[in-house]
Amino acid sequence: MQSLLLLIVLLRVSNSLNLNGNEIISGTVWNDTDGNRIEAHATGILIDPEDQSYWWYGESKKTSNLSDHGVNCYHSKDFIHWTNQGQVLQQSQVSIPGPAGPYVLARPKVVFNLKTSLFVMWFHLDSSNYGYRYVGVATSQHPQGPFQFIHGFQPDGIPSLDMNLFEDNQNGTVKGVYLIRSCNNQYVGISQLNDDYLNTTGIISRISEPREGHAVFFRNNRYYMMTSHLTGWAPNAAELFISNSNSLIDAQWISLGNPTHSSTTFNSQSTFVLPFPSRKNPGELFYIYMGDRWNAPDLLDASYIWLPYQFYSDTNVTLPWLDKWSLDDY
Numbered sequence: 001m002q003s004l005l006l007l008i009v010l011l012r013v014s015n016s017l018n019l020n021g022n023e024i025i026s027g028t029v030w031n032d033t034d035g036n037r038i039e040a041h042a043t044g045i046l047i048d049p050e051d052q053s054y055w056w057y058g059e060s061k062k063t064s065n066l067s068d069h070g071v072n073c074y075h076s077k078d079f080i081h082w083t084n085q086g087q088v089l090q091q092s093q094v095s096i097p098g099p100a101g102p103y104v105l106a107r108p109k110v111v112f113n114l115k116t117s118l119f120v121m122w123f124h125l126d127s128s129n130y131g132y133r134y135v136g137v138a139t140s141q142h143p144q145g146p147f148q149f150i151h152g153f154q155p156d157g158i159p160s161l162d163m164n165l166f167e168d169n170q171n172g173t174v175k176g177v178y179l180i181r182s183c184n185n186q187y188v189g190i191s192q193l194n195d196d197y198l199n200t201t202g203i204i205s206r207i208s209e210p211r212e213g214h215a216v217f218f219r220n221n222r223y224y225m226m227t228s229h230l231t232g233w234a235p236n237a238a239e240l241f242i243s244n245s246n247s248l249i250d251a252q253w254i255s256l257g258n259p260t261h262s263s264t265t266f267n268s269q270s271t272f273v274l275p276f277p278s279r280k281n282p283g284e285l286f287y288i289y290m291g292d293r294w295n296a297p298d299l300l301d302a303s304y305i306w307l308p309y310q311f312y313s314d315t316n317v318t319l320p321w322l323d324k325w326s327l328d329d330y
């Protein structure tokens with residue numbers, strides 16, 4: 001009996017994210033500090049404006065019943081051990097004209113607005129057949145929520161599907177916050193948010209072909225955008241773009257190809273890229289790809305792939321596969 005209990009404990013520990021202390025393991029089940037599977041898909045990370053700890057927001061467990069779906073949140077001080085904060089925006093809070101719920105609540109991202117002192121969440125808000133094509137916006141006074149639903153709409157009047165927010169934070173100064181989204185699955189549009197981050201102010205840059213899973217980051221005076229192609233839940237070849245200048249206004253996007261050299265992006269789809277302080281080279285950043293291994297058709301078994309980019313120059317970038325890696329090595 002005692003050895004059975006020991007085996008159960010060992011299995012739980014070996015399934016947790018922090019196997020071997022500090023390592024991030026690719027393609028396994030990641031558990032929270034209670035030993036439960038982390039359910040926060042299509043990840044967005046907020047760095048706490050006060051103590052620089054990490055808030056991980058994501059889609060709740062991918063059940064087939066949309067009425068369970070909401071936005072889950074986890075918190076970590078070390079990026080390795082994540083504590084469940086529960087469902088911080090629930091399906092029942094969403095109220096929009098048009099089709100009745102339950103709705104698709106997807107790809108949530110949260111930023112902090114210094115002027116209003118509110119945490120502002122944007123997410124893809126849709127009818128179950130993805131025909132409504134809205135974003136939803138919710139706010140909270142606290143990163144751990146609960147968030148209050150504010151409104152749902154089509155940004156700049158354009159039907160919106162996969163989306164992300166990008167906080168253009170350069171050395172601690174926020175130059176602007178931007179919505180990047182799939183405009184009616186025809187092209188990618190980027191719009192700056194207005195002062196209170198509750199609306200957009202018109203498209204300033206676009207990629208003229210459809211892409212999903214957009215994740216923008218800034219490095220060495222250039223913007224990068226990791227994307228996927230459009231194949232539903234099935235993985236496909238990622239494509240990384242670089243901007244032609246150090247401004248998002250009228251930015252043109254140049255393809256750098258697929259940095260993974262894997263036709264399925266290691267069986268994952270991009271959702272976020274997090275600049276992370278280098279431990280090997282203090283004062284520098286490295287860049288963490290965050291993707292979803294949707295595992296379709298068994299979405300209940302969806303997991304996460306987080307991997308560091310390797311920059312050989314601004315335009316020579318790879319995303320090598322690693323079975324596991326440590327924050328200490330970058």
Ligand code: DGJ
Nearest residue numbers: 106162212213231232233
């Ligand atoms: C691909 C998108 O990237 C996902 O967020 C999700 O909407 C699926 N399509 C649905 O098929």
